[in-house]
Amino acid sequence: MGISFSNEDDGYSKGFEEFRKEAPGNGIPWMESLRGEGIRKFTELGFPTPENEDWRFTNVAPIARTTFTIEKNGHKQVSPEALNRFIFPKLRTIRLVFIDGTYSLGLSDLSDVPEGVKVLSLASALDSEEGLVKKYLSKYADFSEEAFTALNTAFMQDGGFVYIPRGTRLREPVHLLYITGKSDRATITNPRNLIVVEDNCEAEVVEHYVSIDEGVYFSNVVTELVVGENSSVGHYMIECESMKAFNVSTLRVEQGRSSNIRSHSVLLGGALVRNNVHPVIAGEGCDSLINGLFMSTGRQHMDNYMKVEHASPHCDSRQFYNGVLDGRSRGVFHGRIIVHKDAQKTDAKQTNRNLLLSDNAQIDTKPQLEIYADDVKCTHGATIGQMDENAIFYLRSRGIDEDTAREILLGAFTSGTLESIQVDEIRNYCEMLVAEWFARRKGGTELDNDPR
Amino acid sequence: MLEIRNLHVSIADQEIIKGLNLKVKAGEVHSIMGPNGSGKSTLAQVLAGRASYVVTEGEIIFEGKDLLELAPEERACEGIFMAFQYPVEIPGVANTYLLREALNSIRKYRGLEPLKHVEFARLAKEKMGIMGMADNLLKRSVNEGFSGGEKKKNEIFQMQILEPKLAILDETDSGLDIDALKVVADGVNALRSPERAFVIITHYQRLLDYIVPDFVHVLVDGRILKSGGKELAFELEDRGYGWVEEEARKAVNN
Numbered sequence A: 001m002g003i004s005f006s007n008e009d010d011g012y013s014k015g016f017e018e019f020r021k022e023a024p025g026n027g028i029p030w031m032e033s034l035r036g037e038g039i040r041k042f043t044e045l046g047f048p049t050p051e052n053e054d055w056r057f058t059n060v061a062p063i064a065r066t067t068f069t070i071e072k073n074g075h076k077q078v079s080p081e082a083l084n085r086f087i088f089p090k091l092r093t094i095r096l097v098f099i100d101g102t103y104s105l106g107l108s109d110l111s112d113v114p115e116g117v118k119v120l121s122l123a124s125a126l127d128s129e130e131g132l133v134k135k136y137l138s139k140y141a142d143f144s145e146e147a148f149t150a151l152n153t154a155f156m157q158d159g160g161f162v163y164i165p166r167g168t169r170l171r172e173p174v175h176l177l178y179i180t181g182k183s184d185r186a187t188i189t190n191p192r193n194l195i196v197v198e199d200n201c202e203a204e205v206v207e208h209y210v211s212i213d214e215g216v217y218f219s220n221v222v223t224e225l226v227v228g229e230n231s232s233v234g235h236y237m238i239e240c241e242s243m244k245a246f247n248v249s250t251l252r253v254e255q256g257r258s259s260n261i262r263s264h265s266v267l268l269g270g271a272l273v274r275n276n277v278h279p280v281i282a283g284e285g286c287d288s289l290i291n292g293l294f295m296s297t298g299r300q301h302m303d304n305y306m307k308v309e310h311a312s313p314h315c316d317s318r319q320f321y322n323g324v325l326d327g328r329s330r331g332v333f334h335g336r337i338i339v340h341k342d343a344q345k346t347d348a349k350q351t352n353r354n355l356l357l358s359d360n361a362q363i364d365t366k367p368q369l370e371i372y373a374d375d376v377k378c379t380h381g382a383t384i385g386q387m388d389e390n391a392i393f394y395l396r397s398r399g400i401d402e403d404t405a406r407e408i409l410l411g412a413f414t415s416g417t418l419e420s421i422q423v424d425e426i427r428n429y430c431e432m433l434v435a436e437w438f439a440r441r442k443g444g445t446e447l448d449n450d451p452r
Numbered sequence B: 001m002l003e004i005r006n007l008h009v010s011i012a013d014q015e016i017i018k019g020l021n022l023k024v025k026a027g028e029v030h031s032i033m034g035p036n037g038s039g040k041s042t043l044a045q046v047l048a049g050r051a052s053y054v055v056t057e058g059e060i061i062f063e064g065k066d067l068l069e070l071a072p073e074e075r076a077c078e079g080i081f082m083a084f085q086y087p088v089e090i091p092g093v094a095n096t097y098l099l100r101e102a103l104n105s106i107r108k109y110r111g112l113e114p115l116k117h118v119e120f121a122r123l124a125k126e127k128m129g130i131m132g133m134a135d136n137l138l139k140r141s142v143n144e145g146f147s148g149g150e151k152k153k154n155e156i157f158q159m160q161i162l163e164p165k166l167a168i169l170d171e172t173d174s175g176l177d178i179d180a181l182k183v184v185a186d187g188v189n190a191l192r193s194p195e196r197a198f199v200i201i202t203h204y205q206r207l208l209d210y211i212v213p214d215f216v217h218v219l220v221d222g223r224i225l226k227s228g229g230k231e232l233a234f235e236l237e238d239r240g241y242g243w244v245e246e247e248a249r250k251a252v253n254n
């Protein structure tokens, strides 16, 4: 059993009243009021419509009209064997596993958490580390205009809490694995991750969303990543949701002076996916790499929304996004670069390349530069196309058959974005997911995943 | 080895090759010269199998087979190699990867086992040495960021690895300095053998100082107007192409 609600008759508010009684952090006044603000804002904003410029190409009506259930003890059984295919071969990680939104102690592995580092579920952190959580939670992911973030803030259930104290070089990546199973009803989870990296640290954090049996569900994710001075952090979003699922996630990064972040998004699953990446480069002399690969087929809809805010001088940001679109799928790349008044000597570059593998696939790409400083270098470029026929002919003229030639070029296109993943095992895992995608395509199974 | 009979080729409904005949026997080196736009590259691309060039009439027989029936990769497997006038850049595909795939694909077609990694590496190293190419060019993406000279050398390097029966070089000499030209010529000469033939398309007689052809053909406006021995190349260098056209016109009028 669980709490069910729809978007009609004030359903979310009513559902909230029931949810809050047993919600994590219940009894903590600031948490209660935070949730209260969340639901109030969400009720006021409602789900965005295509009239909203930020949602012009993505209609979330299928989410709005679905009745969702929050599973109460939604602890489906996942065997360690079933877990295997979601784990990076040959890589030791610090792992938190969530099943249907609920933390699973049994499948998590915290044996390698070094002294001083804290990796635990957000719900338990609200008990044991309340001061730390209070200091950072919801201080960055502003929800005054973001309905999904407001919704998450109201209903946040559990998630990863990672705290890395100054001067720590974390050897093992943190793996936040979210597994959602199939239920009789559409379910909703609101994972909330809070990752705090203090000064002079190095760390890698993976968010990984998967399904075990292709259910209809909605993952509404918010992650706050706070990066201290002179720290270097790699963040990975590996999205392999059920082909019938909805995934809306927001990564909000706050970058301190001379820090360096590398954000990699790999989107492969989901019927309707919106991935927001929003770094605010608050300190001087930072580097941000925002990199992504999205591959869609069937009737998948994948929206990549980037908002890179340069708020300090002498920072470089690089965005590289490659899309591969097949079937009747639709992709969106909306890349905003905002250079605030004081962010002189900003060097921002954005590239989005898309390959359409079918005549029915479609991509909307929208670069948006908002520059309020005068001494900056900003460039953007987008290409949409079929495969380079000259290159195909060149390969064929050397004896390589046409199918193989196309595979080689596709592989080069996808690898081009994965190349910059610094952790070999994570990169190899992503390469394997991409290879599986190609294999399914070659197998010719037409995907029918219309969520409507 | 190769016989082209009455070949007519159109691009976008415009006839470019207008009845071309050419016979190439094993062991021979033919040079095709002609002014810009006369159809030299068109001929090369048609031999390699580019689909956008439409053969409206005529036939091409290669080693007894109807070449026009074969896909580009089948032609390569049968032993045809074309060095592109403008080699294509392929970001993300390593030079060595392309070559190993190509070589093994050709070997498979011929019923041979794929070459082991070490064997391939040895072969590549040897040929790179001959071509005086820097080692890192193997790992780099195909032609990406290569200089003009490096691209042309890379074509000949590929030819050395693939060891075709018939090699068509489309202006491989253009844009090369004299040292690079010699390296390219050496690369070609090293492959010359009684079983192998070359069709060397060039704009300048210069290359023919290093690769001595058995025959020289003058291609003007889609037709071979004159054929001769290597002396013809010198004559063209001295006198240009105008007199060939003049002669041809007179011959038609008489």
Ligand SMILES: Nc1ncnc2c1ncn2[C@@H]1O[C@H](COP(=O)(O)OP(=O)(O)O)[C@@H](O)[C@H]1O
Binding pocket: B011, B012, B016, B034, B035, B036, B037, B038, B039, B040, B041, B042, B043
């Ligand atoms: N892809 C093409 N589309 C249209 N016209 C072409 C194309 N390629 C070549 N041509 C035309 O065909 C003629 C012959 O070109 P080409 O074979 O490249 O000549 P050459 O190599 O002798 O300089 C030229 O008039 C050229 O403009």
Ligand SMILES: [Mg+2]
Binding pocket: B040, B041, B042, B085, B171
């Ligand atoms: Mg030419």
